Amino acid sequence: xxxxxxxxxxxxxxxxxxxxxxxxxxxxxxxxxxxxxxxxxxxxxxxxxxxxxxxxxxxxxxxxxxxxxxxxxxxxxxxxxxxxxxxxxxxxxxxxxxxxxxxxxxxxxxxxxxxxxxxxxxxxxxxxxxxxxxxxxxxxxxxxxxxxxxxxxxxxxxxxxxxxxxxxxxxxxxxxxxxxxxxxxxxxxxxxxxxxxxxxxxxxxxxxxxxxxxxxxxxxxxxxxxxxxxxxxxxxxxxxxxxxxxxxxxxxxxxxxxxxxxxxxxxxxxxxx
DNA sequence: ATGCGGACCTGTTAGC
DNA sequence: TGCTAACAGGTCCGCA
Numbered sequence: 001x002x003x004x005x006x007x008x009x010x011x012x013x014x015x016x017x018x019x020x021x022x023x024x025x026x027x028x029x030x031x032x033x034x035x036x037x038x039x040x041x042x043x044x045x046x047x048x049x050x051x052x053x054x055x056x057x058x059x060x061x062x063x064x065x066x067x068x069x070x071x072x073x074x075x076x077x078x079x080x081x082x083x084x085x086x087x088x089x090x091x092x093x094x095x096x097x098x099x100x101x102x103x104x105x106x107x108x109x110x111x112x113x114x115x116x117x118x119x120x121x122x123x124x125x126x127x128x129x130x131x132x133x134x135x136x137x138x139x140x141x142x143x144x145x146x147x148x149x150x151x152x153x154x155x156x157x158x159x160x161x162x163x164x165x166x167x168x169x170x171x172x173x174x175x176x177x178x179x180x181x182x183x184x185x186x187x188x189x190x191x192x193x194x195x196x197x198x199x200x201x202x203x204x205x206x207x208x209x210x211x212x213x214x215x216x217x218x219x220x221x222x223x224x225x226x227x228x229x230x231x232x233x234x235x236x237x238x239x240x241x242x243x244x245x246x247x248x249x250x251x252x253x254x255x256x257x258x259x260x261x262x263x264x265x266x267x268x269x270x271x272x273x
Numbered sequence: 274a275t276g277c278g279g280a281c282c283t284g285t286t287a288g289c
Numbered sequence: 290t291g292c293t294a295a296c297a298g299g300t301c302c303g304c305a
Contacts, residue, residue: 034282058300072300073298075282075297075298076298108282109284110282127301154276158277161299170298171298219298220285220298221298239298259278262296
């Protein structure tokens with residue numbers, strides 16, 4: 001479900017409800033996520049206050065006095081603020097209950113996400129240590145992307161979706177950014193010029209920023225912490241528009257598969273090489 | 274080292 | 290209507 005804008009929407013939506021709140025109870029109904037939910041999670045969390053909620057790529061980091069709660073939503077994860085006593089449904093795997101009347105509920109039908117306790121510096125954790133820069137940071141720019149693409153034969157779309165190169169760019173926004181940059185998703189990364197890499201980096205930033213402002217993209221079931229959908233889908237130029245006319249030139253958009261992911265582009269507007 | 278395909282899961286939808 | 294196959298917003302791992 002979530003790419004960077006959706007995770008950021010969740011982060012900013014949840015933060016005011018939980019920062020400074022003490023944890024009163026923790027209920028784990030299903031430990032079998034991507035990695036097993038940390039044993040003894042309840043003991044780690046009970047009684048402590050969440051100092052802040054940060055994001056690194058698509059990971060959420062809940063900072064507590066003795067460590068960090070690391071949550072990833074995978075493809076189908078949801079994180080919502082709900083009334084404390086709301087009955088659990090089928091895929092409601094973890095509840096974190098606060099003093100007062102609210103809880104944070106983790107729901108994930110496909111169970112590709114994770115809920116892990118990390119003691120010590122979370123950025124040293126194996127899942128975070130090797131991540132690339134944040135796309136909205138200054139360190140991610142054309143020069144960086146150009147350098148990262150040298151001697152690479154893989155398609156440029158796969159390059160920008162590699163979290164070790166840059167975090168947060170999933171299938172929707174990779175398609176959109178490549179369209180805005182006028183670059184074919186299939187172009188071998190090593191064929192990018194510095195100018196193309198600069199345009200692409202700029203378009204990645206642009207599309208992510210606009211999507212964050214819109215509260216993310218709701219194709220099917222994405223909802224924010226408060227249960228509200230996102231609105232960026234109204235601005236998608238290519239994703240989900242295969243077979244429809246290109247908004248720029250009117251040619252029919254091509255839909256194909258690249259690395260087992262749906263890829264939509266305009267053969268006229270997006271250069272092959 | 275690089276790049277690809279498979280794997281992990283369930284739910285929904287398209288097609289016969 | 291019902292069955293089956295394909296597909297879905299992620300990403301780690303093993304293999305060539």
